[in-house]
Amino acid sequence: MAVLLGGALLGGWHGPALAESRHSVTPALRNTLESVLSEAPSPEQIWASRQWIDSMEPRLARFVSDPELRLLLVQRIYQEARLAGLAPEIVLAVIQVESAFKPEAISSAGAVGLMQIMPFWIAELGRSADDLRDPLLNLRYGCTILAHYLEVERGDLTRALARYNGSRGQTWYPERVMRAWRQHWWFAH
Template sequence: MLNSNVGPLEAQPLPSGLRPTLEAANQYQQTPRQQALARQWRIRMDAPLSRFIGDPIARQTLLTRVYQEARLANLPPELVLALIQVESAFKPDAISSAGAIGLMQIMPFWVSELGLPIDDLTHPPRNLRYGCTILAHYLAIEQGDFSRALARYNGSLGETWYPERVLHAWRDTWRQPPLL
């Protein structure tokens, strides 16, 4: 059953610190150790992503950005990949019947909540920044409950079908043991 206070097209009230958090992410720089960990992660994720993106340069570019944005938002990058798999099958120009746009299927109302009118949600780096920020916001609201945060993200709070799809993709495709 859907929460009557949360519709799929409604923005959730944002805490006063969310916009500064988004802006601060623009200033983030990785340490050499963080860069090495990111490189190892990209190597592990390259093979599963090749099912969706054939071009190795495009894969590495996307993996670099997903890792960076997920880490900035304190999210597991593999969860972000699972969400993208379910939402858009890694198609940056995807548009849903509800009007959600891009890799992470961001509803256009979020531009007025978080960004600038000129923000292009089909641009993968911008789409990932929005999507990770929104998911982290919902995860905070739901006190770390991935299922409820994912349901909020999808606008289906109270339903389990969407979180189950994302968590299934996360477990079966993206969670891989680290390289030794």
């Protein structure tokens, strides 16, 4: 899976993958969501993660005032993004655009949580006990869904972001995410 680096809420926004709710989920996406990769990090990966967390945690302060919660959130964003093969900075930008880091956010279309996940995913996966208001679980769903769309779109982040938002074929949403990334979450690796 490729790792890509690289305002006001607009009308027509419907939360991630609203279009997918009209169709059954593909077996590939189901398998992606149901599987979790686990592998022990190398010392270099541990050092890189600490550098990234130390850089991003203060930037998150404008959205999350509680220092303990902020540190936990930035650590989990890094972990879930890397687990899904995503650049964690892009995940931060998606969360900023989707919910402004408010885990209790619910869109007019019913998308829930930090990454604004549509509740149909719970039913589709047969995981009725999952609570999308749980920020850590919401991160797992959101990162996995975005990674799947990035794979479907053969590494094209603009198209993957549009799919994630349910605005396929339009560029306003990917442009907002990329602007948030450049302005707030850019990190030189």
